[in-house]
Every structure is written in C-alpha cells, then in structure tokens.
Amino acid sequence: MGKNKWQINCLFIKKIFALIVDLFFPLKCLKCQKIILKIDQNYQIGDQVCKSYSKDLFGKYFCQDCITLSYELFEPPFCKRCGKKFEHKFIKNHFCEDCLKISNSFRKVRAGARYSGIIKESIQLFKYQKKLALVDPLGKIIFSGFVEYFKPSEIDVIMPVPLHISKLKQRGFNQAFLVVKNFKKMLEKNNIFLPMNIDLYSLKRVKKTDPQTNYSVLQRKENVKNAFKVVISEKIKNKRILLVDDVYTTGATSSEAARKLLEAGALTVDVLVIARV
Ligand SMILES: [Zn+2]
Ligand SMILES: [Zn+2]
Structure with missing residues (x-):
C-alpha cells in the first residue's frame, strides 16, 4: 500500500x-x-x-498525429545484391531479376529502413528543409543497418557519396557524411575499436548532374555517367570500401561511384543507405 x-x-x-x-x-x-x-x-x-x-526515435520531432506514419524496417526477404524487397514473405534471400540480368559494380546494398512513411518524411525534411536535428534518429537508423548486415572488420574505409561543390555550397552540408559522422564513436560504445576512417577527399563529384527524380532508369544512368573521379588513388587501392548515401532508388549513382572506385583498384565496394526504396 x-x-x-x-x-x-x-x-x-x-x-x-x-x-x-x-x-x-x-x-x-x-x-x-x-x-x-x-x-x-x-x-x-x-x-x-x-x-x-x-x-523511440521520432517522438521528440513529430506530434502524435504525424508519428502514426508507417515505419518499415529493412528486413528479409530481399535481393542478396541490391536489397530490393521481395513481397512474398516466405522465401529466402536470392538475386532479383535485375541483378541476374545486369551486373552492378557493388557487392551488396543494405539499409536501415525502407523509404516510406516517417522515414521518407524525415529524410526529405532533413535534406531539403535543413531540419538538422533529424541527423540523430537517421544516424541511429543507418547505424542499425550497418551493425545488422556488415562485419566491421570487413570494411577499411567509409566513404559518403560526394556532392558536387556547387550542390554542397547550396545545401551547406553533405547529408551522407552527417549520418555516419559518429559511426566510430557508436562502435566504440559497443567496445569495437577499428582503424576505420571516413574518407571525404579521395573521390570527387566532378560533373554537375540534374536531379534524378524525373528520369527513367536508363536516363539516370546516362545522367551520372562519369560524374565521379578518383583523385587520390593510393587511398583507394586494395581497400574495402563502404559507400554511404541517404537513399537508394535505382542505384545509378552508387553504381557509377562504385565503378570508378573499382577501376582505381578498390578490392570491394558495398553500399549502405538510411533507406532503400
Ligand atoms: Zn505533426
Ligand atoms: Zn537485385
């Protein structure tokens, strides 16, 4: 009593x-x-x-009504390579039709969540309306994807997909860098200490491209062709690279960046995003 x-x-x-x-x-x-x-x-x-x-993640940022938007985890079954979701719940991960037809340059794509509902809303607010407070929940989401699908010991370098200098000036930040900035600290909290570095300089975006939003899959590929250039190849050679971006849609951008990295001697290139469509 x-x-x-x-x-x-x-x-x-x-x-x-x-x-x-x-x-x-x-x-x-x-x-x-x-x-x-x-x-x-x-x-x-x-x-x-x-x-x-x-x-837990978004309670501080959204009201009771807005928080009811869906939250979809990135979980199996999905394509072993590109991470595309399979609708049928009771099948094992395998290669999707696209990945059987065309060879992408990267080894695998993984994410923290699916690009819908509250995640989509948050990424757009973060990226286009500079709601930088959202870097905290979005950083946690991408980190959960990393812990779930990668062994920290299989990655030498974390590389946020670079923005063209004009885009960087206009936005003021590279969204991919901000969400992985604290990866090392977060791993150390879990007693994992690795010489894994974030490399912002070895790969450059040399071509100013149009936004991909209104383009078809083929047009997207054409649009980003030769958009990247490796400028410090010693830092790429024989390295296992984790390319990081905010969203994966058709994969045109990350595939082109991976192609350039492999050309410059990278051992493997994997892709990690906050959310995969
Ligand atoms: Zn609201
Ligand atoms: Zn696939």
Whole structure:
C-alpha cells in the first residue's frame, strides 16, 4: 500500500515536471508545426512509455498525429545484391531479376529502413528543409543497418557519396557524411575499436548532374555517367570500401561511384543507405 502511494506521488511529480517543460520549452512538430506535448507523450497510458520504433526515435520531432506514419524496417526477404524487397514473405534471400540480368559494380546494398512513411518524411525534411536535428534518429537508423548486415572488420574505409561543390555550397552540408559522422564513436560504445576512417577527399563529384527524380532508369544512368573521379588513388587501392548515401532508388549513382572506385583498384565496394526504396 505504502509503495503504491509512493508510485502515485512519483507519477504526479513526473507529470508536473512534463507540464513545466511543455510550458517553458515547447517543442514543435517538424512536419505540421503543432506543439508536441511531453505530458501526452510519455504518460498517456498508465505511465507506460510506448516502445515502438517510431516513438523511440521520432517522438521528440513529430506530434502524435504525424508519428502514426508507417515505419518499415529493412528486413528479409530481399535481393542478396541490391536489397530490393521481395513481397512474398516466405522465401529466402536470392538475386532479383535485375541483378541476374545486369551486373552492378557493388557487392551488396543494405539499409536501415525502407523509404516510406516517417522515414521518407524525415529524410526529405532533413535534406531539403535543413531540419538538422533529424541527423540523430537517421544516424541511429543507418547505424542499425550497418551493425545488422556488415562485419566491421570487413570494411577499411567509409566513404559518403560526394556532392558536387556547387550542390554542397547550396545545401551547406553533405547529408551522407552527417549520418555516419559518429559511426566510430557508436562502435566504440559497443567496445569495437577499428582503424576505420571516413574518407571525404579521395573521390570527387566532378560533373554537375540534374536531379534524378524525373528520369527513367536508363536516363539516370546516362545522367551520372562519369560524374565521379578518383583523385587520390593510393587511398583507394586494395581497400574495402563502404559507400554511404541517404537513399537508394535505382542505384545509378552508387553504381557509377562504385565503378570508378573499382577501376582505381578498390578490392570491394558495398553500399549502405538510411533507406532503400
Ligand atoms: Zn505533426
Ligand atoms: Zn537485385
């Protein structure tokens, strides 16, 4: 009985604290601008903190309504090479039709999530509206993809797909770099210490390309042809490279970057993205 009373008091104090936080430090939903109430967020159902992925990762950034957007994990079954999702749930991973027909330059593509719902919304807000706070949940998502599908010991270099200098100036940041910036620290937290480095300089984007959005698969390939150039080949030779990007759609960009890296002597090139379509 005494313990119960103590628990009720404790909950009451937590609620008062949440109310004060709401009053003095109101958070706004990054999508719809509605105020996010902390008092609603954590103490709704008998003080049960919601454990869903969306809430854990995005609760600070989106309101109760916007957070209900779907969250789809990147999980099997998918194509062993390009990571394309197979709709049929009860089959094993194998090569998809495209990968059997054409040979892509990279070894495998893996992701933290599928490009839909709240992930799609967050990546677009992050990239195009500079909502940089989202680097935290998006960084966690891509890191979960790394831990799940790669052995840290099979990668020598992490390489964010470079932007053309004009795009970098216009956006102000390379989104792929920001989400992997803390990889080393995150691994060290799990007691994994590796001489894995982030290389931002050895591969350059030398051609200013049009946005790929409105192009067909073939046009996308043509658009990014020779868009990259290896400028420091000693750093590429005999290295196992992990190319990192925010989204993988048709793979035209990463495939072209991988082609150039392999041409310059890279041993293997893998691709890791926050989200795969
Ligand atoms: Zn909202
Ligand atoms: Zn495939």
